[in-house]
Amino acid sequence: MQTLGLGAPCRRPSRPLVAALLGVSLLGLSPVSAESLQGALAKAYQTNPTLNAARANQMATDENVPIQRAAGLPSANITSTFNENVLIPDGQFVVIPRTLNTAAQLQVPIYQGGLVKNGIKAADARVAAGEETLRGTEASVFSQVVAAYNDVLRDTQIVDLNRNNVKNLEVNLRATQDRFEVGDLTRTDVAQSEARLSQAKADLRNSEANLIAAKERYIQQVGEVPADLSSPPPLPGLPTDVAEAVEVAIKENPDIAAATKNSEAAGYDVKTARASRLPTLSGFGNFNRNDNFGGARANIPINIPSTQKSAVIGAQLQLPLYQGGRPSAQIRQAQARRTAAMETQIGTERLVIQQVRAAFASWRASLDVITSAEAAIAANSLSLEGVRAENGVGNRTIIEVLNAEQELINSRVQLATARRNAYVAGFTLLAAMGNAEARDLDLQGITLYNPKDNYRRAKGQFLDWTGRDAPMIRSTRTVTTPAQEAAITVGEDAAVAAPQ
Known part of the structure; x- marks a missing residue:
């Protein structure tokens, strides 16, 4: 059994049983060249546009931290203005044809009522929420891949069963027509x-x-294109009862964790809104230079220097007295959004509990259907043999033989469908429990994406002229893939594995 050994460190310990989910083959009989479920998930992890877009959106969320922090850092700017006096009024004692005025300003925030501090905390909380949402996106994409993979296997089996049924019925029809010709039917x-x-x-x-x-x-x-899909491995690590599944989901489900962090961020938003009613203190420094390029002329005997300089430093205290009710409205608005975030947290928890219980019930029901379908196949196979034998001696009619054949086909289709449903429901259950993401699986040959790497880079940026790589597409397009047909290739007749 393989264990996790790839990617960056995770928030919680890896689970060897869940890691083995895709690391072993069901029977070990698939050809080496066959595509495995693990391989399909690895390809989706690297090239699925939904997942890559979620990562890019998380990168954008990371940038909110330095954006909020910038409000608490010094700012400096230079303003330069050139004036050309094209029309000078008569009677001026001093004539200055042209001037260049340059002003440099430095602003140093000292106290802003907690606006910056709480803004940064809110941004950090939303980054954490985004990371949890990214976990949920991974689980969602993987669940869709697992469903698509098993759909191909199930529908391949059903096509194969129906094709064999058509061939058998064609033989049956010819035999029936021959017996009709001799008057036997x-x-x-x-x-x-x-x-x-x-x-x-x-x-x-x-x-x-x-x-x-x-x-x-x-x-x-x-x-x-799916080609030579091998049988998926059994799903390990499934809970023994629904209470255990719910308990794990409450602790590990990414949607619940994201809702919790968003509620925390909304709490900081309330504190940020309250800062607008508090005084602010900042320091400043100004430097001015005025240059007339030595072209100043005076009608009176005075000395006009070509360059004048001045500088001033100081502090500014601003105490809000009345702002038209805006701060109170912003606080009430933030409080209402905080309430909404708290309610959303409860609603998300409810939804996850419903998903876990429904997936658990579907998984257990599908396992029971598998058992019943296997028993039905055995019974219908025996029944068909008997009906055919009795038909040979005239004790059964053709319609009874056809019905027995159809019942056997129906049982086999039911088994293929139940196996698919059990596997997908089992994986959905693991996903709802927070145990079906990239860090839980042994996706060989790839490096796991760690969103904290970009967060650390973004948080450490202080300069105005830093940037990142030019936007690029990492996902693959499918426009060049051929339109699919119902052909069955070698390896596609693999059976869907039932979770254990």
């Missing part, structure tokens, strides 16, 4: 065989269309 028997064959062909066309749709969904999520 009636025209009704032939019509029943023809009707069943027509229905089987219709079922085949529908299943082929479903397979094509499943392959296209796979391409959408993974970015490549």
Whole structure:
């Protein structure tokens, strides 16, 4: 069993059982060249546009921290103004044809009522919320990949079953027609065989269309055409009861963690709004230089220097007295948003609990359906053999044979569907518990993305002229992939594994 060993350190310890989810094969019989579920997830992790867009959005959220911090740092600017006096009024004692005025200003915030401090804390909380949201996006994308992967396997099996059914019914029809020719069967028997064959062909066309749709969904999520998909491994680490699942989800679910951090950020927003009613203190320094380029002329005997300089430093205290009610309105607004964030936190918790319980119920029900379907296949296989044997001696009709064959096909389709549903429900349950993200899986050959790396870079930037790499697309396009067909290639007949 493989364990996690890739990527940057995680907030919580890795789980060897969950890491093994995709690290081992179900039976070890798949060809070396077959695509595994682990490989499909690794490709989606690197090239899925939804995931890459979420990472870029998180990078944008990181920049709110230095933006808020900038309000508490010194600022400096230089303003230079050139004047050319093109029309000088008569009677002037001093004539200055042109001037260049340069002013340098330095502002140093000293106290702003907690505006900067709480703004930075709110930004930090939203960065943490964004990281949790990114976790949720990973789990969501992986859940869609798992569903698409298993859809292809299920629909491939159903197409294969329907194609074999059509072939068998074609043989049945020819045999029925031959027996009709010799008077052993009636025209009704032939019509029943023809009707069943027509229905089987219709079922085949529908299943082929479903397979094509499943392959296209796979391409959408993974970015490549599904080929030779191997059986997915069993899902380890599933809870023994629903109470355990809910308990883990409350602690680890990223949506709950994100809602908690957003509520915390809204609390800092209230403190930020209150700062607008408090006094502010700042220091300043101004330097001015005025240059007339030695062109000043005077009608009276005075000395006019070509350059004049002045400088001043000081402090400014501003005490708000009345602002038209704006601060109170902003505080009330922030408080209302804080209330909304707290309610959203409870609503998210409710939703996660519902998702966990529903996924657990679906998973357990699908496992029961698998057991029933396997028993039904065994019974229907035995029944079909008996009905065929009895039909050979005239004790059973053709329609009874056709019905027995159809019941066996239905049982096999039900088994393939139940296995798919159980696997997807099991993975959905792990995702709702916060245990189905990249850091929980052994995605070999890739380096795990750590959002804290960009956060540390953004937080350490103080200069105005720093930047980042030019925007670029990291996801793959699928316009060049061929339109999918219902062809079944070697390896696509792998069975969907049922969670243990």
